[in-house]
Amino acid sequence: MPVSATDPVQLIAFLEDPIDIEVVQEALEADNIGSSEVRQGGVKEAIETFSSNRSPQFLIIDISNSDLPVSDLSRLSEVCEPGITVLAVGNRNEVGLYRDLIKLGIHEYLVKPLLPEILGRALKSLILGEDKDKTPQTKQGKIIITTGTRGGVGSTFLATNFSAILAGENARRIIVVDLDIYFGTVSLYYNVKSNDGLKVALESPERIDQLFLERLFTSINERLYVLSSEGPLETIEKYNVASIEQLLKYLSKIFHYVIVDIPHGFTEVTQAVIDQADMMLLVTDSTLAGLRDAGRIIHFFGAERLGRRLILIMNKYGGEQKGMLSPENFEETLKYKISHVIPFDPTLTPHFTNQGLTLVNQANAVANTLRDIVNDVQGTLKRQKKTSFIDTFFNKIKFN
Ligand SMILES: Nc1ncnc2c1ncn2[C@@H]1O[C@H](COP(=O)(O)OP(=O)(O)OP(=O)(O)O)[C@@H](O)[C@H]1O
Ligand SMILES: [Mg+2]
Numbered sequence: 001m002p003v004s005a006t007d008p009v010q011l012i013a014f015l016e017d018p019i020d021i022e023v024v025q026e027a028l029e030a031d032n033i034g035s036s037e038v039r040q041g042g043v044k045e046a047i048e049t050f051s052s053n054r055s056p057q058f059l060i061i062d063i064s065n066s067d068l069p070v071s072d073l074s075r076l077s078e079v080c081e082p083g084i085t086v087l088a089v090g091n092r093n094e095v096g097l098y099r100d101l102i103k104l105g106i107h108e109y110l111v112k113p114l115l116p117e118i119l120g121r122a123l124k125s126l127i128l129g130e131d132k133d134k135t136p137q138t139k140q141g142k143i144i145i146t147t148g149t150r151g152g153v154g155s156t157f158l159a160t161n162f163s164a165i166l167a168g169e170n171a172r173r174i175i176v177v178d179l180d181i182y183f184g185t186v187s188l189y190y191n192v193k194s195n196d197g198l199k200v201a202l203e204s205p206e207r208i209d210q211l212f213l214e215r216l217f218t219s220i221n222e223r224l225y226v227l228s229s230e231g232p233l234e235t236i237e238k239y240n241v242a243s244i245e246q247l248l249k250y251l252s253k254i255f256h257y258v259i260v261d262i263p264h265g266f267t268e269v270t271q272a273v274i275d276q277a278d279m280m281l282l283v284t285d286s287t288l289a290g291l292r293d294a295g296r297i298i299h300f301f302g303a304e305r306l307g308r309r310l311i312l313i314m315n316k317y318g319g320e321q322k323g324m325l326s327p328e329n330f331e332e333t334l335k336y337k338i339s340h341v342i343p344f345d346p347t348l349t350p351h352f353t354n355q356g357l358t359l360v361n362q363a364n365a366v367a368n369t370l371r372d373i374v375n376d377v378q379g380t381l382k383r384q385k386k387t388s389f390i391d392t393f394f395n396k397i398k399f400n
Contacts, residue, residue, distance in 0.1 A: 013060035055080035083253030164358035178228035180263035191356030199229040205243035319344030
């Protein structure tokens with residue numbers, strides 16, 4: 001069965017030697033595994049394949065031809081979906097290598113020659129999760145919230161363009177969840193029709209599994225998806241906290257980043273999302289009200305909680321707001337760093353709200369700042385030596 005963009009094969013094996021290919025093929029037949037595919041190759045071929053195709057749930061990978069197996073597998077994991085379970089095979093029998101591979105999240109490492117009985121047991125453990133006394137596979141995608149200190153400050157603009165850049169320029173798999181089921185504009189930004197996906201997912205938590213969910217996504221491109229719905233104003237929807245938690249848990253297994261755009265105004269459900277999030281991108285304008293609410297949200301998020309981070313972003317800076325405060329004013333009062341300042345760009349509104357355009361591959365001040373935010377989130381931002389915000393702001397504000 002071919003590897004398609006939408007329908008992943010359950011198991012793919014990349015093996016260098018014909019003899020191993022035969023042994024694995026026989027074991028897979030004996031185990032009656034749904035859809036599987038055995039290919040000739042190793043880590044290099046796997047990286048090539050999964051850079052442009054969906055990765056399977058289970059992967060068998062031959063590392064015999066790899067001089068630096070740990071860094072090669074780490075590169076491979078970058079292009080695979082986070083929930084993948086990997087069985088490595090190779091010809092080096094070293095305790096150190098074994099330990100490093102397990103630390104990397106590899107389910108098991110088998111030293112060649114592959115013997116049918118041992119391989120059969122390893123496959124059972126891989127697929128059924130048997131013998132799971134080993135370190136469980138814990139790699140998960142990151143849950144990132146975007147929200148605004150006020151309505152209309154640019155939270156959805158950030159969520160949609162940040163995600164489009166991560167997917168389009170950085171090859172990550174992203175889903176944008178629009179938690180504003182009444183007035184959400186994520187689908188408007190991407191110019192797609194909103195379905196009832198989010199509502200259905202939250203109403204049927206017992207049915208949440210990968211196949212069920214995938215039918216509810218709206219695809220923007222092969223790496224970027226939306227989960228949203230357009231609730232009727234006549235009914236007040238009340239979702240329970242457990243279903244949103246379960247939903248986010250599933251999504252983080254199949255996407256590198258789950259971006260949740262939460263509406264301004266808090267409910268039990270938004271609080272639960274905030275509690276589960278790894279990161280928050282908090283967008284503010286430069287007003288006094290923005291300053292006050294930035295402080296309250298930073299406090300509520302508990303930015304100092306281990307492993308969590310709130311990135312404060314000032315948007316539409318330099319626009320014509322009365323009584324505009326500077327980033328320095330914010331930092332002094334909040335004792336919190338404004339990590340990024342996005343300039344006001346009067347040309348944005350008509351283009352980015354209903355034509356499905358995004359800032360992917362665009363060269364202008366706003367796109368460049370969004371790229372900085374993408375790198376910041378991924379931990380790859382190179383900070384220049386300390387310059388004042390005003391300097392960086394005016395350096396950036398050369399619109400093309
Ligand atoms: N840097 C910017 N320069 C100019 N206009 C911008 C900028 N960022 C966002 N906008 C515009 O501001 C408007 C509001 O943005 P957006 O919909 O993202 O706000 P929001 O915080 O999601 O609002 P809501 O509270 O309604 O959800 C949009 O028309 C958007 O195009
Ligand atoms: Mg919005």
